[in-house]
C-alpha cells in the first residue's frame with residue numbers, strides 16, 4: 387500500500403510572519419492526518435516554517451534546488467543549504483518553472499539526481515498543456531518528461547511524481563477523477579516499462595491542479611492517485627486541512 391502524500395505548494399506567497407501564522411493554525415487541524423503532510427514554501431520562509439512546525443507532523447519542502455554543490459549560480463539554492471535549514475522535500479520542474487524560467491527535462495533530471503544523492507525527497511512535476519491534450523499528445527509528452535526527467539535515477543521509489551495538467555493549474559478547472567486516474571495509471575505504466583515494474587508500484591504519484599476541499603475526496607478515492615500537490619487551497623489552513631483529511 388502506498389501512503390498518500392498531500393503537499394502544499396505555496397508558490398510565491400506568504401511573508402515569514404504570515405507563514406508562521408498559517409503553520410500555527412494548521413498544526414492542530416492536521417495532527418491526526420493519516421497521510422504525509424508537506425508544505426513547500428518560499429526560501430525565505432523555510433527557517434520560520436521549520437521552527438513553527440517543530441514537533442508536529444508537518445514536513446517542510448522547498449520549491450527548487452540547483453544541481454551544483456555551490457558556485458556562481460545567482461538566484462539558485464543548493465541541496466546542502468536546504469538540508470541545513472531543515473528541508474526534507476523539494477519540488478522539481480514545476481510547470482511554472484518550465485514555462486517562465488527555462489526549466490527542461492534535462493535540468494529537471496540533473497536537479498532530481500542531486501536532490502536524491504543529497505537525501506532530499508524530490509517531487510517531480512509533469513503535465514501537458516491544453517493544446518497538447520486537445521491534439522492527442524498527452525501520452526507522448528508525459529512519457530518524454532518521465533523518461534528524460536528520471537534518467538539514471540536509481541532509487542526511484544523515493545521519488546514522488548506530481549501529475550499536474552497545466553490547463554488545470556490555477557484555473558478552477560480540475561481534471562475529472564477518471565481523467566486524472568487514467569493519466570496517472572499511464573505514468574505508472576511508463577515507469578514500469580522504462581525503468582522497473584516494482585518501483586512503479588511503490589512510487590507515489592500525486593494529482594495537482596485546482597484540487598481543493600470540494601473535489602479532493604473524489605480524486606483521492608481513485609486507486610492510482612496517491613495524494614495531491616495543492617496550490618491555492620494550501621494558502622488557507624482550513625481548506626488545506628480538509629484536503630489533508632480526505
Ligand code: 13P
Nearest residue numbers: 395555556595596617618
Ligand atoms: P492550484 O491548486 O492553485 O491550481 O495549483 C496547483 C499547482 O500548481 C501545485 O503545484
